[in-house]
Amino acid sequence: xxxxxxxxxxxxxxxxxxxxxxxxxxxxxxxxxxxxxxxxxxxxxxxxxxxxxxxxxxxxxxxxxxxxxxxxxxxxxxxxxxxxxxxxxxxxxxxxxx
Amino acid sequence: xxxxxxxxxxxxxxxxxxxxxxxxxxxxxxxxxxxxxxxxxxxxxxxxxxxxxxxxxxxxxxxxxxxxxxxxxxxxxxxxxxxxxxxxxxxxxxxxxxxxxxxxxxxxxxxxxxxxxxxxxxxxxxxxxxxxxxxxxxxxxxxxxxxxxxxxxxxxxxxxxxxxxxxxxxxxxxxxxxxxxxxxxxxxxxxxxxxxxxxxxxxxxxxxxxxxxxxxxxxxxxxxxxxxxxxxxxxxxxxxxxxxxxxxxxxxxxxxxxxxxxxxxxxxxxxxxxxxxxxxxxxxxxxxxxxxxxxxxxxxxxxxxxxxxxxxxxxxxxxxxxxxxxxxxxxxxxxxxxxxxxxxxxxxxxxxxxxxxxxxxxxxxxxxxxxxxxxxxxxxxxxxxxxxxxxxxxxxxxxxxxxxxxxxxxxxxxxxxxxxxxxxxxxxxxxxxxxxxxxxxxxxxxxxxxxxxxxxxxxxxxxxxxxxxxxxxxxxxxxxxxxxxxxxxxxxxxxxxxxxxxxx
Amino acid sequence: xxxxxxxxxxxxxxxxxxxxxxxxxxxxxxxxxxxxxxxxxxxxxxxxxxxxxxxxxxxxxxxxxxxxxxxxxxxxxxxxxxxxxxxxxxxxxxxxxxxxxxxxxxxxxxxxxxxxxxxxxxxxxxxxxxxxxxxxxxxxxxxxxxxxxxxxxxxxxxxxxxxxxxxxxxxxxxxxxxxxxxxxxxxxxxxxxxxxxxxxxxxxxxxxxxxxxxxxxxxxxxxxxxxxxxxxxxxxxxxxxxxxxxxxxxxxxxxxxxxxxxxxxxxxxxxxxxxxxxxxxxxxxxxxxxxxxxxxxxxxxxxxxxxxxxxxxxxxxxxxxxxxxxxxxxxxxxxxxxxxxxxxxxxxxxxxxxxxxxxxxxxxxx
Numbered sequence: 001x002x003x004x005x006x007x008x009x010x011x012x013x014x015x016x017x018x019x020x021x022x023x024x025x026x027x028x029x030x031x032x033x034x035x036x037x038x039x040x041x042x043x044x045x046x047x048x049x050x051x052x053x054x055x056x057x058x059x060x061x062x063x064x065x066x067x068x069x070x071x072x073x074x075x076x077x078x079x080x081x082x083x084x085x086x087x088x089x090x091x092x093x094x095x096x097x098x
Numbered sequence: 099x100x101x102x103x104x105x106x107x108x109x110x111x112x113x114x115x116x117x118x119x120x121x122x123x124x125x126x127x128x129x130x131x132x133x134x135x136x137x138x139x140x141x142x143x144x145x146x147x148x149x150x151x152x153x154x155x156x157x158x159x160x161x162x163x164x165x166x167x168x169x170x171x172x173x174x175x176x177x178x179x180x181x182x183x184x185x186x187x188x189x190x191x192x193x194x195x196x197x198x199x200x201x202x203x204x205x206x207x208x209x210x211x212x213x214x215x216x217x218x219x220x221x222x223x224x225x226x227x228x229x230x231x232x233x234x235x236x237x238x239x240x241x242x243x244x245x246x247x248x249x250x251x252x253x254x255x256x257x258x259x260x261x262x263x264x265x266x267x268x269x270x271x272x273x274x275x276x277x278x279x280x281x282x283x284x285x286x287x288x289x290x291x292x293x294x295x296x297x298x299x300x301x302x303x304x305x306x307x308x309x310x311x312x313x314x315x316x317x318x319x320x321x322x323x324x325x326x327x328x329x330x331x332x333x334x335x336x337x338x339x340x341x342x343x344x345x346x347x348x349x350x351x352x353x354x355x356x357x358x359x360x361x362x363x364x365x366x367x368x369x370x371x372x373x374x375x376x377x378x379x380x381x382x383x384x385x386x387x388x389x390x391x392x393x394x395x396x397x398x399x400x401x402x403x404x405x406x407x408x409x410x411x412x413x414x415x416x417x418x419x420x421x422x423x424x425x426x427x428x429x430x431x432x433x434x435x436x437x438x439x440x441x442x443x444x445x446x447x448x449x450x451x452x453x454x455x456x457x458x459x460x461x462x463x464x465x466x467x468x469x470x471x472x473x474x475x476x477x478x479x480x481x482x483x484x485x486x487x488x489x490x491x492x493x494x495x496x497x498x499x500x501x502x503x504x505x506x507x508x509x510x511x512x513x514x515x516x517x518x519x520x521x522x523x524x525x526x527x528x529x530x531x532x533x534x535x536x537x538x539x540x541x542x543x544x545x546x547x548x549x550x551x552x553x554x555x556x557x558x559x560x561x562x563x564x565x566x567x568x569x570x571x572x573x574x575x576x577x578x579x580x581x582x583x584x585x586x587x588x589x590x591x592x593x594x595x596x597x598x599x600x601x602x
Numbered sequence: 603x604x605x606x607x608x609x610x611x612x613x614x615x616x617x618x619x620x621x622x623x624x625x626x627x628x629x630x631x632x633x634x635x636x637x638x639x640x641x642x643x644x645x646x647x648x649x650x651x652x653x654x655x656x657x658x659x660x661x662x663x664x665x666x667x668x669x670x671x672x673x674x675x676x677x678x679x680x681x682x683x684x685x686x687x688x689x690x691x692x693x694x695x696x697x698x699x700x701x702x703x704x705x706x707x708x709x710x711x712x713x714x715x716x717x718x719x720x721x722x723x724x725x726x727x728x729x730x731x732x733x734x735x736x737x738x739x740x741x742x743x744x745x746x747x748x749x750x751x752x753x754x755x756x757x758x759x760x761x762x763x764x765x766x767x768x769x770x771x772x773x774x775x776x777x778x779x780x781x782x783x784x785x786x787x788x789x790x791x792x793x794x795x796x797x798x799x800x801x802x803x804x805x806x807x808x809x810x811x812x813x814x815x816x817x818x819x820x821x822x823x824x825x826x827x828x829x830x831x832x833x834x835x836x837x838x839x840x841x842x843x844x845x846x847x848x849x850x851x852x853x854x855x856x857x858x859x860x861x862x863x864x865x866x867x868x869x870x871x872x873x874x875x876x877x878x879x880x881x882x883x884x885x886x887x888x889x890x891x892x893x894x895x896x897x898x899x900x901x902x903x904x905x906x907x908x909x910x911x912x913x914x915x916x917x918x919x920x921x922x923x924x925x926x927x928x929x930x931x932x933x934x935x936x937x938x939x940x941x942x943x944x945x946x947x948x949x950x951x952x953x954x955x956x957x958x959x960x961x962x963x964x965x966x967x968x
Contacts, residue, residue, distance in 0.1 A: 022893050023860050051882070053889045054939040081882065088946045089939050493657055494694035494753075498708040498760055499684035508711065513698050589698045594738040596702055599721040 011041040017048030020056030040071030047077035137180040144313035202354035210346035245289035262304035272329025283383030321454035379560035392547030403468030411476025449539040483518025605632035614663035625819030638806030641816035687757030695741035702737040727755040747778030764795035845914035883947035919967040
């Protein structure tokens, strides 16, 4: 998976390309942990995301929890497959999906 | 083989000479021996005339070798060579019969003939004793007069009517050198043969005559086949290394036979010359009987070797396919060895080496050699044929309950036959034609007879033509017979019906 | 009525230098049996047939025909072979004989029949296989199907007690298969004992009273067509009947190559042209159930067997995951998110025990 990181003041944009699964979820977790301090606006761009597993969902959930305290988190460009994953797991109600 | 190609050349040359138009040849004129420097020479195969000539005439190494005097003279007449170098009795007789050629006035070198014996043979001294006696009492001179003379009626051999208490002499002689050793109406004739008979009579020994190519004479001494040989054989130092010579019985000379420049072709018509040639070839001395005898020999060898080879080939093929590994290896090596040996070489090896010390007739050796040779080829042919039959055929027959033996004969062999018969036919015809080389081991077959007649008449046309035609007829007869068999075994031949059954 | 045993095969093994097509074959064939021998190629089906009539003698073991050992070195092999005809894949008619002569030959040569007897019988047989008008033709003038029918007639002419068919329709044009199978079907109805190596499953199902499924150098499963085709008892039989394509991964370390397996699943999907959706669902099952759920419970020496079975016949995908240790209760012990994903990827989830007694999940993939 490729994580493209853009910081614009207090806005952090993470663009994910590839598969977010058991092996790649820890990478995302590390990137978020490293950059989340002071971020008020976290944007996750899923345009290039092909696959999302429970391991990835847990990282997203944890990020959502953090952002609930310090600002807001938005997920963009969710394709059909990923959207289905959010629907089944009920994440669609927790996350802000644009 | 070489002989056949060569005969073909002669045949063509003869055709040319028979045509009444002669191309005008620009020729060198020869006045003295030295004028022959650089000329084209010929002589017989196996003689020493080439070496002797080269020691006398400078620049004389351009030599062509022929098997018979007749061939040499033919080449001389057709301007293929300038001079034919040979012993003077032969050349004189040739010149007497052929006005187109003549003996050059200067001899190349004096020469002498002798009987040859195996090294250390006690027979040599016995011959010498008698020869000295004949020399003193004039017998030798008398014989020379008879055999070199023109009166053919006196040329009769001594009958072997003495008891021969002291054993038998096996005497091998050349047969293409008139008047020394040649073949007449009733068999061998010639000065040396007459002399050998008279010597044998003096020694009270019987003598057994065998015709042999000049080139094979020394070999027959060395292999122990012959006790004494002759054929206007010059006594030379080189030959003395391998054989012992008796004292010379004939002082001859090596002479040059050249074209007779003053000869003008006669007005004899083409038809007449063909008539005369025909007469010489077949009628004189009942020579047609020779041809018939030769033909019978050829047929005998072909038939025996053909039938024997078919069985031997089958045996070899079965051993090769079904035998144990060492047997298979042995058979394969045997087949490969024989297939890579020219049949003429194999024939000579069989005669002079394998059966060298066995008293077996050359005819049997020839039959045996050709049986083995044909058998080897037939084995390969059978094998190829059997290979074409699919293994499924064998399995189907076995599954029906046939035994392996029944399977082979009922199913495999008939199908293989359709494949190997045509090849076998070719093998067989090739073998029949190859029997023409049996002259090498002194078997008087059709080809050898043709050579004998040709050497006597100096005419190549009819003997070769007739021989060629006879081979053609034999080969075609065999082909026809085999064709009929082939058609008979073709399952799709003839009306489709089931034999012995009332059809529904 | 007790069945009369015709052939007894006892511990037959056939080994070649490189392969051993038959390891240990044991069975009894009864009079009237019509047995289809099925199985993947290279599992010794034809070899078994060829051992029975000693075309390829077995390396060890015994075969009895009516209690007479055909494998005995001193037996009258050619007489025993007459009791069982053989029909070959490549027909093997005698090319140098007409059709009627092919049929007449063996009865005349081997049974001492007169030409007329053999001819009459031959024509009768030709009529039953529908080829009386070809009596005077040569084999190379017939089509493959006609050749095979003549071959069957030739075999019948010897009045065998049974017939061995070695892939009788494999060398035929598909349009000619039916005519040959029809002849065999009629023989079955007349009660001829037959052993047929075939790839024609529907034919095998219809005509046989027994099926041998051969695999692993033995008769792996022997049963009625119903048993074998509808309820195969053993795993390889099932795979064969369902025309299953397999992918198997065994995980024995916590540090296994996750990416490699993920790729293998993708490749498997590509190879058998599975839908992207199915491939995605297989990935979900592998990751959520295998990696996220079962693996953490496996301790330091995990033992997980992950297997995808794709049935070409029913176009269905099943995943079996066998694991060591105690049974796992999905609804109780599985993470909610993973469970939701897993449920979404499958149509059914069952638990079972493997032949080795391990716990196993059987999941049908959506």
